[in-house]
Amino acid sequence: MSEEKVSLEMCKKLVSGEIATRGLIVGLLTKPLQERYGDDVLEIIRNANYEAGKVAGRNTARALARNSLAAIADLFGQSTATKLFNPEIVKETGNRVVIHWRSCPIPSLLSNFKEKGFADDYLDFLCPILEPFDNGFVEGFNQSLTAMTPPQTGETGLNKKGDFCTIIISKKK
Numbered sequence: 001m002s003e004e005k006v007s008l009e010m011c012k013k014l015v016s017g018e019i020a021t022r023g024l025i026v027g028l029l030t031k032p033l034q035e036r037y038g039d040d041v042l043e044i045i046r047n048a049n050y051e052a053g054k055v056a057g058r059n060t061a062r063a064l065a066r067n068s069l070a071a072i073a074d075l076f077g078q079s080t081a082t083k084l085f086n087p088e089i090v091k092e093t094g095n096r097v098v099i100h101w102r103s104c105p106i107p108s109l110l111s112n113f114k115e116k117g118f119a120d121d122y123l124d125f126l127c128p129i130l131e132p133f134d135n136g137f138v139e140g141f142n143q144s145l146t147a148m149t150p151p152q153t154g155e156t157g158l159n160k161k162g163d164f165c166t167i168i169i170s171k172k173k
Contacts, residue, residue, distance in 0.1 A: 053132065
């Protein structure tokens with residue numbers, strides 16, 4: 001990645017533009033790999049997503065002027081440019097931010113997965129494999145922060161046609 005600084009808005013657009021593509025690739029690879037090699041491959045894919053997230057988070061932190069909790073809260077939860085998630089910060093303190101994502105590109109891929117013969121509940125299987133990317137992103141962005149993503153918070157409503165998924169980003173204790 002270039003050492004050139006980019007605006008927060010440009011960074012948001014670049015990050016959101018890659019999510020659907022990554023979800024489709026991982027989604028199309030995961031089930032066939034699991035069927036061929038067993039459940040061990042799922043942990044390998046989750047770890048790969050986490051490590052990829054860390055790299056993306058580090059690159060984002062280098063590109064931005066700041067890498068604080070407030071900066072990542074803006075990146076994940078207040079973005080007017082990242083309409084992809086229709087984010088809303090529902091609670092913010094000096095140590096923690098709770099964000100509801102009210103839309104997501106992954107459920108829109110379900111028809112692609114169904115065409116390949118995957119089950120209607122495939123997103124229940126796939127989202128916990130994809131989410132470690134966000135956990136890694138937060139840690140790569142700022143090692144003093146941690147994230148609880150929708151599978152960890154238990155609020156994964158979007159993959160069930162619900163209203164939102166929840167992510168919590170906080171300072172490590």
